[in-house]
Amino acid sequence: MTEEECRGGHDFAVIEAIAAKAKEENLGLIPILQRTQETIGYLPKEALRTLAELLHVPYSKVFGVATFYAQFHLTPRGRHIIQQCDGTACHVKGGPRIRRVIEEALGIPPGETTSDLKATYEIVYCLGSCGLAPAAMVDGKVVGRLTQDKMKRILASME
Numbered sequence: 511m512t513e514e515e516c517r518g519g520h521d522f523a524v525i526e527a528i529a530a531k532a533k534e535e536n537l538g539l540i541p542i543l544q545r546t547q548e549t550i551g552y553l554p555k556e557a558l559r560t561l562a563e564l565l566h567v568p569y570s571k572v573f574g575v576a577t578f579y580a581q582f583h584l585t586p587r588g589r590h591i592i593q594q595c596d597g598t599a600c601h602v603k604g605g606p607r608i609r610r611v612i613e614e615a616l617g618i619p620p621g622e623t624t625s626d627l628k629a630t631y632e633i634v635y636c637l638g639s640c641g642l643a644p645a646a647m648v649d650g651k652v653v654g655r656l657t658q659d660k661m662k663r664i665l666a667s668m669e
């Protein structure tokens with residue numbers, strides 16, 4: 511078994527390079543995790559273990575930081591990110607109807623990613639665009655005044 515296979519298929523050399531550069535630049539744990547996530551797309555536990563070893567930091571600390579901040583993801587993310595708002599304004603203006611369309615089209619509940627990694631579906635609580643309720647953030651852009659048809663068209667246009 512190669513070292514890479516032994517570490518769950520993640521490229522040890524890539525993480526080693528990130529850790530070495532981070533030491534050179536005297537980076538803290540959060541920017542190191544950000545850089546790792548930017549490079550490999552998410553933070554698999556094997557990568558966190560490797561970072562802990564290379565940085566001589568307890569794994570529990572690395573894991574704790576990675577799970578504390580919402581910006582870090584321990585599972586793979588989809589190519590498209592749908593963050594549907596279920597804050598009060600969006601909820602009363604039809605959020606649950608939009609949710610049904612998304613769940614049906616993607617075949618997953620909130621908090622999951624499709625098996626083909628096409629999309630990740632998440633619920634958020636207020637995007638600061640309550641005047642556009644019901645709203646969602648799709649690939650970083652707020653889309654508002656959603657109807658079921660509008661959401662269906664957005665989902666159908668995703669590659």
Ligand code: FES
Binds near residue numbers: 597640
């Ligand atoms: S409640 Fe949905 S944007 Fe504020």
